[in-house]
Amino acid sequence: xxxxxxxxxxxxxxxxxxxxxxxxxxxxxxxxxxxxxxxxxxxxxxxxxxxxxxxxxxxxxxxxxxxxxxxxxxxxxxxxxxxxxxxxxxxxxxxxxxxxxxxxxxxxxxxxxxxxxxxxxxxxxxxxxxxxxxxxxxxxxxxxxxxxxxxxxxxxxxxxxxxxxxxxxxxxxxxxxxxxxxxxxxxxxxxxxxxxxxxxxxxxxxxxxxxxxxxxxxxxxxxxxxxxxxxxxxxxxxxxxxxxxxxxxxxxxxxxxxxxxxxxxxxxxxxxxxxxxxxxxxxxxxxxxxxxxxxxxxxxxxxxxxxxxxxxxxxxxxxxxxxxxxxxxxxxxxxxxxxxxxxxxxxxxxxxxxxxxxxxxxxxxxxxxxxxxxxxxxxxxxxxxxxxxxxxxxxxxxxxxxxxxxxxxxxxxxxxxxxxxxxxxxxxxxxxxxxxxxxxxxxxxxxxxxxxxxxxxxxxxxxxxxxxxxxxxxxx
Amino acid sequence: xxxxxxxxxxxxxxxxxxxxxxxxxxxxxxxxxxxxxxxxxxxxxxxxxxxxxxxxxxxxxxxxxxxxxxxxxxxxxxxxxxxxxxxxxxxxxxxxxxxxx
Numbered sequence: 001x002x003x004x005x006x007x008x009x010x011x012x013x014x015x016x017x018x019x020x021x022x023x024x025x026x027x028x029x030x031x032x033x034x035x036x037x038x039x040x041x042x043x044x045x046x047x048x049x050x051x052x053x054x055x056x057x058x059x060x061x062x063x064x065x066x067x068x069x070x071x072x073x074x075x076x077x078x079x080x081x082x083x084x085x086x087x088x089x090x091x092x093x094x095x096x097x098x099x100x101x102x103x104x105x106x107x108x109x110x111x112x113x114x115x116x117x118x119x120x121x122x123x124x125x126x127x128x129x130x131x132x133x134x135x136x137x138x139x140x141x142x143x144x145x146x147x148x149x150x151x152x153x154x155x156x157x158x159x160x161x162x163x164x165x166x167x168x169x170x171x172x173x174x175x176x177x178x179x180x181x182x183x184x185x186x187x188x189x190x191x192x193x194x195x196x197x198x199x200x201x202x203x204x205x206x207x208x209x210x211x212x213x214x215x216x217x218x219x220x221x222x223x224x225x226x227x228x229x230x231x232x233x234x235x236x237x238x239x240x241x242x243x244x245x246x247x248x249x250x251x252x253x254x255x256x257x258x259x260x261x262x263x264x265x266x267x268x269x270x271x272x273x274x275x276x277x278x279x280x281x282x283x284x285x286x287x288x289x290x291x292x293x294x295x296x297x298x299x300x301x302x303x304x305x306x307x308x309x310x311x312x313x314x315x316x317x318x319x320x321x322x323x324x325x326x327x328x329x330x331x332x333x334x335x336x337x338x339x340x341x342x343x344x345x346x347x348x349x350x351x352x353x354x355x356x357x358x359x360x361x362x363x364x365x366x367x368x369x370x371x372x373x374x375x376x377x378x379x380x381x382x383x384x385x386x387x388x389x390x391x392x393x394x395x396x397x398x399x400x401x402x403x404x405x406x407x408x409x410x411x412x413x414x415x416x417x418x419x420x421x422x423x424x425x426x427x428x429x430x431x432x433x434x435x436x437x438x439x440x441x442x443x444x445x446x447x448x449x450x451x452x453x454x455x456x457x458x459x460x461x462x463x464x465x466x467x468x469x470x471x472x473x474x475x476x
Numbered sequence: 477x478x479x480x481x482x483x484x485x486x487x488x489x490x491x492x493x494x495x496x497x498x499x500x501x502x503x504x505x506x507x508x509x510x511x512x513x514x515x516x517x518x519x520x521x522x523x524x525x526x527x528x529x530x531x532x533x534x535x536x537x538x539x540x541x542x543x544x545x546x547x548x549x550x551x552x553x554x555x556x557x558x559x560x561x562x563x564x565x566x567x568x569x570x571x572x573x574x575x576x577x
Binding site: 010074077078081123146147148153154156158160162165166169172175176177178179180181182183184185186189190197198274276277278279329330333334337338377378380381382383384385386387389395396397411414415 | 493494498499500502503504506507509510511512513514515516517518534535536537538545551553554555556557558559561562564565566568569570572573575
């Protein structure tokens with residue numbers, strides 16, 4: 001412990017961000033950096049992360065992974081009633097709710113907590129209002145480390161989303177200390193201060209080992225498909241928020257040899273709701289898997305709580321679609337009524353998009369929904385819709401296209417109205433490049449930087465050139 | 477709800493992390509007009525009434541101080557009310573599938 005008394009003032013703590021992060025994560029990111037925009041992503045993943053076999057071993061020690069994959073025959077049947085003849089792909093789901101903490105996040109937490117323990121940290125801290133908190137708490141309990149979870153939880157009246165309150169309870173059930181905060185980006189300040197004061201490990205969602213933890217998911221589902229159905233799936237659909245689910249799953253598919261499988265990302269459309277607004281906070285019925293995370297994390301991945309985010313969703317998405325809150329509630333209900341599976345609701349975002357996308361696919365084609373999550377008090381359509389009503393959100397039947405996040409939840413009048421609305425990935429790619437280049441306006445970057453931007457965004461070269469001109473940047 | 481905490485009771489405290497006027501520059505106006513608050517639970521290290529200062533020890537062993545807001549706090553959220561619209565969805569799904577069996 002340092003004997004120098006450090007100031008805990010907001011600006012002072014933020015100015016110590018780099019040193020706090022370095023000691024809390026045990027990775028020297030500078031060895032992968034070029035000094036400008038580029039960094040060696042693959043080298044970071046192989047040197048700072050773990051190999052697939054190692055991850056499988058780590059996860060199996062704590063009962064994580066090897067979840068079942070099953071066919072949703074009735075939902076497939078229903079989708080086929082709205083498809084043209086010969087169409088209506090087979091919908092399969094990987095039941096990730098079977099992981100110890102009830103979601104795929106156990107895969108990320110298993111590796112993060114293992115790594116923390118290996119490096120000799122006494123405890124772990126994670127900033128998350130989602131399933132990841134329970135996953136880290138569960139793993140910390142198994143591996144004998146202390147655990148603090150930092151949540152954005154309440155509005156300033158101490159009114160909390162039932163979904164987040166349930167996640168708080170789950171964390172406490174696994175023995176974690178839960179820090180609950182009101183709305184605002186200053187969560188990061190509290191998080192940094194906690195890391196500094198405790199000396200615990202930053203079990204960020206976005207480290208190389210966290211992301212590598214998800215690779216087993218893609219790897220397993222590819223092999224399960226091949227073994228039981230004789231081929232890799234034509235498409236895999238992934239609920240997208242911070243980008244780790246898309247990144248890890250896609251990398252795992254590649255490692256399994258499923259290189260022709262198309263990766264589709266899906267988010268709930270919360271357009272118009274400001275994520276840092278105290279009044280808008282309790283107007284949304286989804287606290288993750290939504291566009292409020294999905295778009296910023298795709299277009300500015302390094303906004304995360306680590307210097308270089310190992311989740312790079314634009315590298316891996318072949319398509320990005322959005323669905324409406326009312327549609328996800330409808331499909332969550334359908335999963336229970338038609339398939340006898342009570343899961344979600346947030347984890348059913350990709351399932352909702354799958355219901356629409358299956359109708360575009362041929363009958364012999366396979367579409368895998370790669371996750372489910374546990375459900376329970378608070379985290380349930382009834383709890384969520386009750387809370388929405390109490391907060392003045394109108395719940396009606398109608399055309400989901402007319403849903404306005406924060407004002408209405410529109411349940412489709414017929415499941416035929418459920419749509420996967422394409423988000424223009426070229427727009428996202430352009431926005432990513434602009435965000436990366438803006439700090440270099442009127443300056444010089446390298447050819448390596450340009451190549452990095454192309455690899456990281458999968459944009460056309462012309463897009464990069466246009467933005468270089470617009471921002472008066474030269475390349476040496 | 478209990479309003480008095482004895483030493484050793486499981487309690488919840490509140491801290492004002494950043495008062496109004498010290499919020500981060502990028503927060504929207506409605507948020508800027510509210511303080512940035514923190515709640516945490518632990519074991520009471522002294523006696524106190526709701527609204528008074530309380531010292532706690534958290535489950536990770538940290539010593540913290542704040543305003544006592546709850547004694548033996550529980551979990552009060554649940555599965556919510558009946559939502560008739562979801563029952564209508566169920567009926568519709570059963571009806572649609574009837575033709576498919």
